[in-house]
Amino acid sequence: xxxxxxxxxxxxxxxxxxxxxxxxxxxxxxxxxxxxxxxxxxxxxxxxxxxxxxxxxxxxxxxxxxxxxxxxxxxxxxxxxxxxxxxxxxxxxxxxxxxxxxxxxxxxxxxxxxxxxxxxxxxxxxxxxxxxxxxxxxxxxx
Numbered sequence: 572x573x574x575x576x577x578x579x580x581x582x583x584x585x586x587x588x589x590x591x592x593x594x595x596x597x598x599x600x601x602x603x604x605x606x607x608x609x610x611x612x613x614x615x616x617x618x619x620x621x622x623x624x625x626x627x628x629x630x631x632x633x634x635x636x637x638x639x640x641x642x643x644x645x646x647x648x649x650x651x652x653x654x655x656x657x658x659x660x661x662x663x664x665x666x667x668x669x670x671x672x673x674x675x676x677x678x679x680x681x682x683x684x685x686x687x688x689x690x691x692x693x694x695x696x697x698x699x700x701x702x703x704x705x706x707x708x709x710x711x712x713x
Contacts, residue, residue, distance in 0.1 A: 577656040581618045582649060583608050585627065586707045589644035598637035618656070625655035644707060650698035661694060662687045 587607045591599050601619060605612040619638050622628040629641045640647070664683060669676035 575659060577618065577621075578649070578653055580608060580610070580614065581622055581652050581656050582703070582706055584615060584618055584622065585640065585644070585647060585652065585703045586710055588628065588638060588640050589703050589707050590711075592640060592644075598631055598635065598639050600637040604638065621655050621657075622652070625651065627651060627655060640703075644703040647703045648699050649701045649703075649706070650695055652703075653695075653698050660687065661691055 584604050587604055588599060591597070601612045601615045604619070605615045608615060619628055619630070623630060627641055627647055628638050630636070630638055662683075664680055664687075669679055671677050
């Protein structure tokens with residue numbers, strides 16, 4: 572099972588746009604962003620589309636066009652980014668109903684649902700307390 576990297580890619584995109592702004596370059600093309608992420612520009616444009624719909628980035632069309640942050644990086648939380656890319660729960664339950672005749676099969680979903688709920692609440696709190704500016708600061712010290 573592969574982990575969903577949409578939050579990571581979107582955060583990378585926003586941190587790169589924030590650094591570009593800090594360096595005096597307000598706008599980056601999806602190709603420039605894709606170079607930093609080391610992926611296809613189509614994947615970046617898909618992520619940027621999600622971020623634009625959430626109001627986190629803006630696009631300028633035409634010559635000299637590209638993508639820029641819609642707000643300051645200190646104002647954008649990772650929770651907003653998480654919501655923008657689809658906020659899937661961190662853990663999923665069985666795709667099919669477990670055997671309800673089995674004592675573990677009968678109780679596993681309620682038990683894990685409770686635990687996973689606590690994990691998700693803690694994760695959301697941490698994401699809400701972390702901004703793109705925080706991520707960029709930590710990125711630049713590594």
